[in-house]
Each structure stands twice: as structure tokens, then as C-alpha cells.
Amino acid sequence: MLTYIGRRVLLMVPVLFAISVVAFVIIQLPPGDYLTTLVSQLQAQGDTVDQAQLAQLSARYGLDDPVFVQYLKWITNILFHGDFGTSFAWNKPVSSLLAERLPLTIVLAVTTLLFTWVVAFPIGVYSAVRQYSAGDYAATTLGFLGLAIPEFLIALVLMWIGLNYFGQSVGGLFSPEWQDEPWNLGKLIDLLSHLWVPVVVLGMAGTAGLIRVLRANLLDELHKPYVIAARARGMPERRLTIKYPLRVALNPFVSTVGWVLPGLVSGEVIVAQVLSLPTTGPLLLDSLKSQDMYLAGSVILIVSVLTVIGTLISDIALAWLDPRVRLRYR
Known part of the structure; x- marks a missing residue:
């Protein structure tokens, strides 16, 4: 029984890794990103969009990086620092x-x-x-x-x-x-x-x-x-x-x-x-x-x-x- 439990615990590691990869990739599949959604909301309200501010936010959140780079930053911060990142919409951890x-x-x-x-x-x-x-x-x-x-x-x-x-x-x-x-x-x-x-x-x-x-x-x-x-x-x-x-x-x-x-x-x-x-x-x-x-x-x-x-x-x-x-x- 202990052997079974140990084997199941070891299998949890690749399962969770695969889940994290699939979840992060699926979230990235829709066209655009958070800034695209934000621009659409501002334009619908009739507000102007400051391109310099958008570029600054994109660099701050790393949205210009490839998907695998964004994933590695995210999962590395979780595993080694317990940091799940910052919510764009809430502007909170x-x-x-x-x-x-x-x-x-x-x-x-x-x-x-x-x-x-x-x-x-x-x-x-x-x-x-x-x-x-x-x-x-x-x-x-x-x-x-x-x-x-x-x-x-x-x-x-x-x-x-x-x-x-x-x-x-x-x-x-x-x-x-x-x-x-x-x-x-x-x-x-x-x-x-x-x-x-x-x-x-x-x-x-x-x-x-x-x-x-x-x-x-x-x-x-x-x-x-x-x-x-x-x-x-x-x-x-x-x-x-x-x-x-x-x-x-x-x-x-x-x-x-x-x-x-x-x-x-x-x-x-x-x-x-x-x-x-x-x-x-x-x-x-x-x-x-x-x-x-x-x-x-x-x-x-x-x-x-x-x-x-x-x-x-x-x-x-x-x-x-x-x-x-x-x-x-x-």
C-alpha cells in the first residue's frame, strides 16, 4: 500500500506540470491579450488610448514575450518564490x-x-x-x-x-x-x-x-x-x-x-x-x-x-x- 501511495505521489508531479502547461496555453489561444481587451473597452466608452502607456504596460507584464517565456516566468515564480503574478484587471497580487x-x-x-x-x-x-x-x-x-x-x-x-x-x-x-x-x-x-x-x-x-x-x-x-x-x-x-x-x-x-x-x-x-x-x-x-x-x-x-x-x-x-x-x- 505504501508503494502504491509513493508511486501515485510521484505521478502527481508530471500530471500537475502537464495541467499547468495546457491551462496556460489554452488561456493564450484567443486572439489578442489583456491590453487588447482593455483598448476595446476604452474605445467603446469613447476614451482615447495612449499608445505609449500601452507599450509600457506590455513591457511591464511581458506580453511581448513568446508564450513559453511567459509560462516559464510564471511557473518559476510560483515554484521558487510563491509568487502567482499580478492580476492585470485588479492591479493586485x-x-x-x-x-x-x-x-x-x-x-x-x-x-x-x-x-x-x-x-x-x-x-x-x-x-x-x-x-x-x-x-x-x-x-x-x-x-x-x-x-x-x-x-x-x-x-x-x-x-x-x-x-x-x-x-x-x-x-x-x-x-x-x-x-x-x-x-x-x-x-x-x-x-x-x-x-x-x-x-x-x-x-x-x-x-x-x-x-x-x-x-x-x-x-x-x-x-x-x-x-x-x-x-x-x-x-x-x-x-x-x-x-x-x-x-x-x-x-x-x-x-x-x-x-x-x-x-x-x-x-x-x-x-x-x-x-x-x-x-x-x-x-x-x-x-x-x-x-x-x-x-x-x-x-x-x-x-x-x-x-x-x-x-x-x-x-x-x-x-x-x-x-x-x-x-x-x-
Whole structure:
């Protein structure tokens, strides 16, 4: 097992390098650069463009250098100095922007993952054990609705419900009076009162998908010979279900840790725009629209690093949960 973990950690290095190269190149593919976007915006507003100032900015940010030179400067500064560069649009260090947005993004992602597990686990087990019952049909219907309805529409509905029935504006993660306050117990409670809406919205599709997967896997295990033999020997049904087939059917819960973060970030971009969330989703969208390459590349790189680490953790947890996986590693 230790050999497997060491091999996976070593493989993470070329994977992350390839991801950083591909991300940086893709950001450079659209025609023009940040200055081109800036000139277009100024001309649309009727302002004049100072060519000398543009040349100075181009030299300052190294936009005249070839793409591979820009990439080497960027990745070298990250690896040896922890410097992610300067955001063109914000005129601030990228690290400071990430320090403001990334913690809230991680809190939202982890909370959504826990919500998905807590809701999907009992419903999926019930649907499999009580197949074709009224509860199974209700869970199936809700699951299909969760997969079919767009997340931004659910966000708008929940915002309307919160405003009309609870008298609370659920946009953002903080109330206006707590927005710029230092962290304390009151601000934490205010965060929790706003957090449930994006958690429900982002977790709806994942919860519905996990319910269907857990139901299908558990139904498949419940009809296997070892379960039938244990039932014939008189083992109680509840103990039988928990001890053997449910343990095997839980594999999707563990294996989803790795890809849940990029899925949340990609789904969060539109939802964050609707709910005005101060997370990395809108930051990434704005940086791509303005061709702010250092900011966009840094966000993509950090999300990729967290994804690779999450995949490693999920694989280790899966090996601990399922003996068959451990035997395959050996």
C-alpha cells in the first residue's frame, strides 16, 4: 500500500506540470491579450488610448514575450518564490485575491459534499431496500427533477422563497452589515444563515446522481449469491444489509471526493453570479473574459492541485474501505 501511495505521489508531479502547461496555453489561444481587451473597452466608452502607456504596460507584464517565456516566468515564480503574478484587471497580487476567495470556496465545496452524502445515503439505501415502494418512486422523481432542473433556476426559486416567506435576502454569503467586519461568532452565524442556499443549489444534482448510483449498486449486491446464502442461514436482514452489500455499494461515495471540487467550481460559476457569492467562480469567469492570464492560470492550477490531491485521498480511502481494491494493489 505504501508503494502504491509513493508511486501515485510521484505521478502527481508530471500530471500537475502537464495541467499547468495546457491551462496556460489554452488561456493564450484567443486572439489578442489583456491590453487588447482593455483598448476595446476604452474605445467603446469613447476614451482615447495612449499608445505609449500601452507599450509600457506590455513591457511591464511581458506580453511581448513568446508564450513559453511567459509560462516559464510564471511557473518559476510560483515554484521558487510563491509568487502567482499580478492580476492585470485588479492591479493586485494574485495571491491576495486567492487568499480572499479560496477559503470560502473550499468551505462551500466541503459543506456541499457533506450535504450530498448526508442526504443521498439514507434515501439511496431506502430506495434499494424498499424497491418499487411509494418512497422509492418519490425519491426517483425527486432525483430526476434534481438532475433536470438547472442550478441557476433552483437558486432563483430559493431566493424568492427566502425573501417572500422568511423576509431574508439570501444573496451572497454575508449580510451587508457583516460584509467587511472581522471574523467573530456573529459573522460565523451570519455565514451559516446564508450558506444553506448555495449548498442546496450546488448539491442538488450531485445528491440526485448519488442516490441513483447507490440504489443501483445496492440492488445489484442484494441479489448476489453471498447475500442469498447469508439470508438462508438466518442472518437478520438489517445486519446483513449493513455488513456486506452496503459496504461494497458505498464505493461511489468515496470515489467522488476527487472530482467533486472541479464539478462544484464549474457549476458554481453561474450560481455564484446569480447569488453574488464571493468565491473563485466569478473571479475565474472575469479573468477569462478579460484575458487576465496570470489570475486565470493560477485559479485553474490551484483547483487542479486540489483535484489531484482529492483523487489521491479518495483512492486511499477506497482501498481502506474495499478489500478487493487492496488485493489488486498488492
